[in-house]
Amino acid sequence: MPYPPTRKPQSREKILQSAAKLFTRQGFGQVSIDQIMADAGLTRGAFYSHFADKGSLYAEAMVYAARHRFAYYTASANTDDLLAYLLNTYLSQAHVTEDALPCPLAFLANDVSQRDPQVRNTYTRIYKGLVKRLPTLSRHDPERNACLAVSALMIGGVAVARALDDPAMVGELLAACREASFQILGEPG
Amino acid sequence: MPYPPTRKPQSREKILQSAAKLFTRQGFGQVSIDQIMADAGLTRGAFYSHFADKGSLYAEAMVYAARHRFAYYTASANTDDLLAYLLNTYLSQAHVTEDALPCPLAFLANDVSQRDPQVRNTYTRIYKGLVKRLPTLSRHDPERNACLAVSALMIGGVAVARALDDPAMVGELLAACREASFQILGEPG
DNA sequence: GTCTATAGCAGGATAGAC
DNA sequence: GTCTATCCTGCTATAGAC
Numbered sequence: 064m065p066y067p068p069t070r071k072p073q074s075r076e077k078i079l080q081s082a083a084k085l086f087t088r089q090g091f092g093q094v095s096i097d098q099i100m101a102d103a104g105l106t107r108g109a110f111y112s113h114f115a116d117k118g119s120l121y122a123e124a125m126v127y128a129a130r131h132r133f134a135y136y137t138a139s140a141n142t143d144d145l146l147a148y149l150l151n152t153y154l155s156q157a158h159v160t161e162d163a164l165p166c167p168l169a170f171l172a173n174d175v176s177q178r179d180p181q182v183r184n185t186y187t188r189i190y191k192g193l194v195k196r197l198p199t200l201s202r203h204d205p206e207r208n209a210c211l212a213v214s215a216l217m218i219g220g221v222a223v224a225r226a227l228d229d230p231a232m233v234g235e236l237l238a239a240c241r242e243a244s245f246q247i248l249g250e251p252g
Numbered sequence: 253m254p255y256p257p258t259r260k261p262q263s264r265e266k267i268l269q270s271a272a273k274l275f276t277r278q279g280f281g282q283v284s285i286d287q288i289m290a291d292a293g294l295t296r297g298a299f300y301s302h303f304a305d306k307g308s309l310y311a312e313a314m315v316y317a318a319r320h321r322f323a324y325y326t327a328s329a330n331t332d333d334l335l336a337y338l339l340n341t342y343l344s345q346a347h348v349t350e351d352a353l354p355c356p357l358a359f360l361a362n363d364v365s366q367r368d369p370q371v372r373n374t375y376t377r378i379y380k381g382l383v384k385r386l387p388t389l390s391r392h393d394p395e396r397n398a399c400l401a402v403s404a405l406m407i408g409g410v411a412v413a414r415a416l417d418d419p420a421m422v423g424e425l426l427a428a429c430r431e432a433s434f435q436i437l438g439e440p441g
Numbered sequence: 442g443t444c445t446a447t448a449g450c451a452g453g454a455t456a457g458a459c
Numbered sequence: 460g461t462c463t464a465t466c467c468t469g470c471t472a473t474a475g476a477c
Contacts, residue, residue, distance in 0.1 A: 173414075218408045295445080
């Protein structure tokens with residue numbers, strides 16, 4: 064028995080991790096199964112023992128990235144104002160330059176628009192999760208409309224910042240988005 | 253002389269028009285030169301008489317789409333509040349569902365992040381053009397920070413709306429973004 | 442300037458050995 | 460479960476006829 068049963072879940076996890084990293088940064092079409100499997104330390108042929116096809120992996124990788132990103136916030140926050148912490152971390156240079164696992168909502172918004180219904184549904188559920196979670200982080204109990212707008216501002220700010228080639232402009236943009244977010248939420252900056 | 257000299261600029265214009273339409277909706281990788289040329293009524297071989305390669309066409313098509321979209325606003329506006337008109341038209345169902353030529357800033361933000369420097373520079377110039385133009389449309393002379401945030405809100409709102417699979421949520425999101433935009437700008441809705 | 446034909450490559454998915 | 464080898468498709472870019 065050359066392959067012990069404990070290895071399969073490990074391989075699956077490794078593939079998922081590599082896929083989340085590569086897909087969020089580069090999108091569906093720019094990443095090949097070869098690249099993902101190589102990054103996970105495996106070869107292409109082994110892929111189909113774990114996932115039905117490339118699209119299924121993409122959807123699962125988005126969820127993986129979203130979970131990981133949320134854990135990243137809650138783990139490192141030692142403040143009582145979680146919402147402010149979230150906004151300052153999300154709308155930051157570090158996020159734009161891909162410090163850790165980036166947020167799929169901001170990095171894959173355009174990409175998802177052209178994918179199959181399953182993928183779009185996954186994206187929608189992740190987005191709804193964010194909108195619903197925002198009020199629980201604030202002490203000021205913001206309205207739903209404010210949360211919708213702020214989520215779009217977060218995602219748009221990061222997406223645009225990533226496309227720009229002017230570092231000064233990126234800094235200016237992120238700062239303006241943080242400021243406006245607090246204004247919309249009625250919180251002090 | 254089977255091909256009169258007047259035909260080349262016409263062909264070029266047609267290619268550009270088809271490219272703008274297809275690229276903005278589907279992104280760089282999802283559109284082939286074949287598709288573009290077929291849409292323009294030509295064949296693949298003729299492409300390289302007009303453009304150096306696919307990337308050059310992509311950059312030019314973004315500019316073409318941006319110009320066309322701006323003309324779309326100014327042409328149809330018979331109001332004294334141009335900024336309000338712009339926001340309501342940009343953050344609309346019609347824009348998300350691609351009525352006319354969509355805005356490349358919103359439809360291609362993620363796509364541009366992975367392209368070559370020339371493309372990113374083109375995107376940056378278009379974006380700076382938008383930010384600079386916003387104050388000229390308003391009677392309230394908004395601050396630069398407000399314009400930066402509103403532009404990100406416009407782009408993010410449309411980009412997210414396009415990815416979602418829930419029509420009710422899309423309507424809610426767009427309305428919330430319009431409302432927040434006016435709040436940021438200090439204008440009445 | 443536009444066409445047809447093709448070179449050359451990359452990637453998704455499958456088959457079969459171990 | 461993982462590997463190597465392969466089929467098949469689609470694409471960019473070029474060559475050469477008209």
